[in-house]
Amino acid sequence: MxxxxxxxxxxxxxxxxxxxxxxxxxxxxxxxxxxxxxxxxxxxxxxxxxxxxxxxxxxxxxxxxxxxxxxxxxxxxxxxxxxxxxxxxxxxxxxxxxxxxxxxxxxxxxxxxxxxxxxxxxxxxxxxxxxxxxxxxxxxxxxxxPPAIPAGIRVNPKALPYVSVDPWAPATSLPAGGHLAILGSGLTAIDAAMSLLTRDEDASVVMVSRNGLLPARHVPPAAPIPALLTVDDVAEGLPLDRALQVVRAAGDDWRLAIDSLRATTPDLWQALGPWRREQFARHLRRLWDVHRHRMAPSIADAIDRWRSEGRLEVVAAPIDSIDVSEGRVALRSADDQLWIADRVVVATGPxxxxxxxxxxxxxxxxxxxxxxxxxxxxxxxxxxxxxxxxxxxxxxxxxxxxxxxxxxxxxxxxxxxxxxxxxxxxxxxxx
Ligand SMILES: Cc1cc2nc3c(=O)[nH]c(=O)nc-3n(C[C@H](O)[C@H](O)[C@H](O)COP(=O)(O)OP(=O)(O)OC[C@H]3O[C@@H](n4cnc5c(N)ncnc54)[C@H](O)[C@@H]3O)c2cc1C
CATH class of the missing domain: 3.50.50.60 (FAD/NAD(P)-binding domain)
Known part of the structure; x- marks a missing residue:
């Protein structure tokens, strides 16, 4: 056996x-x-x-x-x-x-x-x-x-009881009608916001991430198109900005353009080689992620509604420190912006x-x-x-x-x- x-x-x-x-x-x-x-x-x-x-x-x-x-x-x-x-x-x-x-x-x-x-x-x-x-x-x-507070954020140990590193259980200790700060704005952050804002109509959320980008929404599926970039194009040294132009030229059909690369993504990634991989990781990865990993339409609708009602704010800022502030928690960014919340949940991704x-x-x-x-x-x-x-x-x-x-x-x-x-x-x- x-x-x-x-x-x-x-x-x-x-x-x-x-x-x-x-x-x-x-x-x-x-x-x-x-x-x-x-x-x-x-x-x-x-x-x-x-x-x-x-x-x-x-x-x-x-x-x-x-x-x-x-x-x-x-x-x-x-x-x-x-x-x-x-x-x-x-x-x-x-x-x-x-x-x-x-x-x-x-x-x-x-x-x-x-x-x-x-x-x-x-x-x-x-x-x-x-x-x-x-x-x-x-x-x-x-x-x-498992998620953890990102290295580089200074945390006052007294603030730790206000911080959850489990994005799927953030609301348990949040007072009714409370204000939640979420570190991150990807699909995991959306999970945390969905759970809270649907169930407590007086609650509010601020999502803070480096780029403030939310995942794009799914739209009704359309017929797939042939791959816009071949592994040979990339292996022959196609620069990343040229690759980006090819995808941008798809215009409103950008979802089809991204999806056309799905089957060959591992081969394209290997063909990039170390230098272009590093450039991609530094400049394009987050853009790729928000276009490639999308929100279900019903979730995207709820997010749009909460933003227009002012219950959900999404901001781009590099958080520098987490501190306590009169029984609440204070997040400060490197450029000295300040957010006060009742609790913080870490949803910065793996x-x-x-x-x-x-x-x-x-x-x-x-x-x-x-x-x-x-x-x-x-x-x-x-x-x-x-x-x-x-x-x-x-x-x-x-x-x-x-x-x-x-x-x-x-x-x-x-x-x-x-x-x-x-x-x-x-x-x-x-x-
Ligand atoms: C919130 C979220 C939503 C997602 N939604 C989708 C979706 O809708 N569609 C989709 O296609 N993909 C989705 N994904 C992506 C994908 O499905 C997941 O990444 C997938 O769960 C990966 O599974 P995994 O088993 O590799 O990792 P994990 O889910 O992380 O599981 C790893 C397991 O290994 C165990 N483990 C770790 N170390 C040890 C050890 N030393 N000994 C024993 N056990 C150990 C852990 O306890 C854990 O249970 C989502 C991912 C996340 C995080």
């Missing part, structure tokens, strides 16, 4: 487990290390708030690349519907249990993995309870680092580096793994998702899926990318 270990049981861990079982050619047991009570939730799908919608239409959320309608049919949704995220974890759990041959096929170890050691014929994983496990292969599916990850950080430090390009995630061989060591040699018995591959693949956090990765790993583990 093959034994496969999976470290991390969020959406990616659960899906890769299902794919390994679906494609297995012999008896296979999967052990998933995941401290959360339920598999398949992770950071994205653990919300219990029905107001938090998927930001991809039901027709785009199949977990199986060869069955594009699979999620829509499961959810009995309209293809263009934006389904509550809470249902997606149920969907993945159903898929996992359907893929299991019997009740022993998947073992959920409710603990953190604290070390992963590749050995000549397999991989050893140690759990926090001291237990040691031997596997033929291991998939690292450790996902996003940290790309794995150096603070208790499992992957030490592996990178000792050279067993290497950081990915730009220091994002870990370096992987794109065709096999095997992580490489500091000399560039891929580990044959290890694979990485999801957010930790974003340095190498760039777009690696949404389900349409993760489902491809899970199917690939399922296929590679079989042989």
């Amino acid at each position: 093959s034994r496969i270990g999976i470290v991390g049981g969020g959406a990616a861990g659960a899906l890769v487990a299902a794919q390994i079982l679906r494609q297995a050619s012999d008896a296979t047991q999967i052990v998933i290390f995941e401290p959360r009570e339920q598999l398949a939730e992770g950071s994205a799908y653990s919300t219990t708030d029905e107001l938090h919608l998927l930001n991809v239409r039901a027709s785009g959320m199949s977990a199986l690349p060869d069955q594009p309608d699979h999620f829509r049919a499961w959810a009995r949704a309209e293809p263009t519907e934006f389904v509550p995220r809470v249902r997606y974890a149920n969907y993945l759990r159903d898929l996992l249990s359907e893929s299991a041959v019997d009740s022993d096929s998947v073992v959920h170890v409710r603990d953190l993995a604290v070390s992963v050691t590749p050995r000549p014929n397999g991989v050893r994983v140690k759990a926090a309870d001291g237990s040691s496990w031997e596997f033929d292969r291991v998939v690292l599916a450790t996902g996003h680092r 940290n790309d580096s794995v150096t603070t990850c208790p499992l992957l950080g030490p592996l990178v430090e000792e050279g067993t793994l290497a950081s990915g390009p730009l220091g994002w995630g870990v370096d992987v061989e794109p065709a096999t998702l095997r992580p490489r060591d500091h000399r560039g040699n891929p580990w044959p018995q290890l694979h990485v899926i999801g957010p930790p591959t974003r340095g190498t693949l760039f777009e690696s956090t949404a389900m349409p990318e993760i489902r491809q990765q899970a199917a690939l790993i399922g296929q590679l583990v079989r042989v």
